[in-house]
Amino acid sequence: MKFKIFLLSLVFCSSSLLGFSHDYYFGFAEMSYNETNKTLETTVILSEHDFENILLKAQKIKKSLEYLEKDSLTIKIVEQEILKNFSVSDAKDSIPFRFESIGFQVMSTGLIQIYLVAHHVEPFSALNIKFACLMEQFPDQQNKMTFIKKRKKFTAVFLPNRPSSILKID
Secondary structure, eight states, rough: HHHHHHHHHHHHHHHHHHHHHHSSSEEEEEEEEETTTTTTEEEEEEEHHHHHHHHHHHTTSOOOOOGGGOOOHHHHHHHHHTTTTTTEETTTOBBOOOEEEEEEETTTEEEEEEEEEOOOOOOOSSEEEEOTTTTOOTTTOOOEEEEETTTEEEEEEEEEEEEEEEEEOO
């Protein structure tokens, strides 16, 4: 009898938790400059179901990203959505680098990793970065960018009231 009550309580608690959304909203990006190829290589990491819900509500996809083919059309849809709220330029001239998605991966942890690359990027000393992904939909969203250069890390934090930042690379 006690086991049945315990099991019933467990089911009730578990099902009630499913009705609540998560209390935190974080996005991360990691970027590095490939001096040999003159490319900026970036991985953007977001909550997969939050990102996916944006695409579903806009009717850009009809089912979960996890089950879609990672063909050029799906990659382009993901690219277009991410680039609405993610941009990087040399802080000197403010001309945005043209990023293109080279793919994405849905992780078992509930995250999506989106891989971006910008070609023909000349060396720079500072970057003007906009990282406002998911901020329109979630007012508590916070994003963090880490730039890695020769084992040094440079970090910027992005909030809804400050979605852009200049990151100085020493």
